[in-house]
Amino acid sequence: GNSVTQMEGPVTLSEEAFLTINCTYTATGYPSLFWYVQYPGEGLQLLLKATKADDKGSNKGFEATYRKETTSFHLEKGSVQVSDSAVYFCALFTYNFNKFYFGSGTKLNVKP
Amino acid sequence: GAVVSQHPSRVICKSGTSVKIECRSLDFQATTMFWYRQFPKKSLMLMATSNEGSKATYEQGVEKDKFLINHASLTLSTLTVTSAHPEDSSFYICSARTGGTNTEAFFGQGTRLTVV
Secondary structure, eight states: OOEEEEOOSOEEEETTOOEEEOEEEEOSSOOEEEEEEEOTTSOEEEEEEEOSTTOEEEETTEEEEOBTTTTBOOEEESSOOGGGOEEEEEEEEETTTTEEEEOOOEEEEEEO | OOOEEEEOSEEEEOTTOOEEEEEEESSSOOSEEEEEEEOTTOOEEEEEEEETTSOOEEOTTOOTTTEEEEEEETTEEEEEEOSOOGGGOEEEEEEEEEETTEEEEEEOOOEEEEEO
């Protein structure tokens, strides 16, 4: 079946620290992979995506590489800011089932 | 990027009444729309998938007669919570896809439903 597993939170970092949020997946076929971010009381915003193996998605200093061999799509940022505090969701989409599968979300707290 | 507008953002209703939530794609045609429910500090639970002009496909365990979904046009889908009860209180989020080779989905702002 299809599923996404991401690291439990919350993750608490100081400003300018390095961030990694792990995400692994299982999927049939060739999924597209995404990271979405959710701020309190809001819907989800697309942060970045990758549609095939070895693609690197990047946006606002965040990066993630689609690793087929390890079925992973870890989110990284070199220097986090207080404004990055939010919940981050890893997700995959498959054409076979025409739907998204979301991880459980990882809450990031960045302290000044 | 593409914009999905969800309305209302918050609604409080009495037990036994029905509530309609609208989801509109403002600048693109949404061939597929998804409705999710999110519990506090939890991930998104897919309720149903709707394609324009056809009946929604509900996930296992979601009551079709309670959560009525209509996708009447390529820019509008509605979720009606019928005969709402306090346990229906939740955060409901819609998302929309353009379809084809573009796989990403765009999300509405969410609706906080409180049933009293």
